[in-house]
Amino acid sequence: MRIAFHTPLNLFDDDGVSGDRRMARQLVAALRSLGHEVEPVPAPRFYLRSADPAELAGLQATARTLCADLTAHWRHRSAPDLWFTYHHYYRAPDLLGPTLSAGFGIPYVTAEASDAPRRAEGEWAPHTQLVRSALAAGDAHIYFTERDRQGLEPWRRPGTALIKLPPFVAFDTAPPEAGRTQRQPLRLVTIAMMRAGTKQNSYLALARILDRIRHLDWRLSVIGDGSGRATIEPAFAGLPPGRVSWLGLLPRERALAELAGHDLFVWPGLREAYGLVYLEAQAVGLPVVAFDSGGVADVVAQGETALLVPEGDEAAFADALEALLRDPDRRERMGRAARRFAMAERSPARAADNLAEVLAVAVANRRAKMAPDEGKRLS
Structure with a gap:
């Protein structure tokens, strides 16, 4: 036709x-x-x-x-x-x-x-x-x-x-797969544009959530940029020095390669329509932690590839994130399930x-x- x-x-x-x-x-x-x-x-x-x-x-x-x-x-x-x-x-x-x-x-x-x-x-x-x-x-x-x-x-x-x-989600070539090394500190990653509204609100929530688990040894990489950066970046300034790396906006292939060097994908996703980035992270083999908000539940397998917590419950988000940071076996199982889910079921x-x-x-x-x-x- x-x-x-x-x-x-x-x-x-x-x-x-x-x-x-x-x-x-x-x-x-x-x-x-x-x-x-x-x-x-x-x-x-x-x-x-x-x-x-x-x-x-x-x-x-x-x-x-x-x-x-x-x-x-x-x-x-x-x-x-x-x-x-x-x-x-x-x-x-x-x-x-x-x-x-x-x-x-x-x-x-x-x-x-x-x-x-x-x-x-x-x-x-x-x-x-x-x-x-x-x-x-x-x-x-x-x-x-x-x-x-x-x-x-x-x-x-x-x-x-x-x-x-x-x-x-579609890829020109199969995305890289995250390594399963027991690295320390554990590496968290998020990808999102920086603009006013729900994206900014998610960034601000993430800063507060990470402050709740500052006692753990982790690092966060942020991929993204935009007009809201001047408001978003200072919200993370209270975290211990050296915890957050701002990588800016990356081409898709470089962003996928960057994802593969991390252990967990974290993005609150407040009122997210669904978020292709969750599928990309899973395709690389990363477990996801997010709010059960908007259409996020439709791009993950709850409990198998992702932990979703009630929208706005930042304490529950921090608890879920801490639980995965402390459980390498569960992270590995969820990561492997995540890649299968994204590459086979969402092809x-x-x-x-x-x-x-x-x-x-x-x-x-x-x-x-x-x-x-x-x-x-x-x-």
Whole structure:
């Protein structure tokens, strides 16, 4: 099939560094591995910085022009066989897919879409309604996490399927594997961008957590950088000298090599969507300690590859971290399980199998909608 691939939040093929861009690229690669022709939709970023009605009106005008241009182009060339939108929500609604899918009678699929009931009233209500209209128009919606499924559940209905695709991770070559030496001091590592909001809050929580286990002999490497560094770095200043190394932003291959020289991956992950970095750390063979927050539970095997503690319970986090630091046999077992989990259960090949099912369901649902008398075939 020819698949039109749209990313309203971020242009996945620009030079930006983010987990959603990585996942978008992975989805495109998985679809192409199935033999499909994937065509990025030539559209600008549709992110809304505020609820200003004029900003939304401007994006809607841009969308109308693009819809008209694509309609004319496709009528001349032939339309794609399916529309696929990745990651849209009230700040980045899909203003193209529902219109073009309906106009050409092609299946409409989304991945990582989300509804925001608390935004259904007030200044963001018009934006939320646009998302809900797109959800209602869908033939299949892919969700990555249990939290996402719960938000999408009201949109499950005849002709609109909800299908799980567990978050997965792709590598150009097999990542290095962490050594199992009984090194001292034990080496902790974290990777995250430094920016205001949930990332900064996780960094500040990590500083407080590590202060609780300052009596143990450990070192922390921090991979990442960003506009929030001036606020984040001083939060670790109270730890004993020499405990924290700031490595800055590293290219992916260098970051993977750095991970392999450590013993544990620690990242609180407050309100994390899911976090591909957890899968990368596990692929290298590192056990994980994190909060059970957001979608983190959907990218680890609790108790087998990771220890998750209740969100915000910093004392429990410190206790879990100390327990692993004191138990080399358990760290080794969890590390080996982590690599198996990430490389086998969360592989692109496994994801491609799931995507093939999604596309088949979406095609069947759209076909049935185009022939109402065949409603019994709706999924």
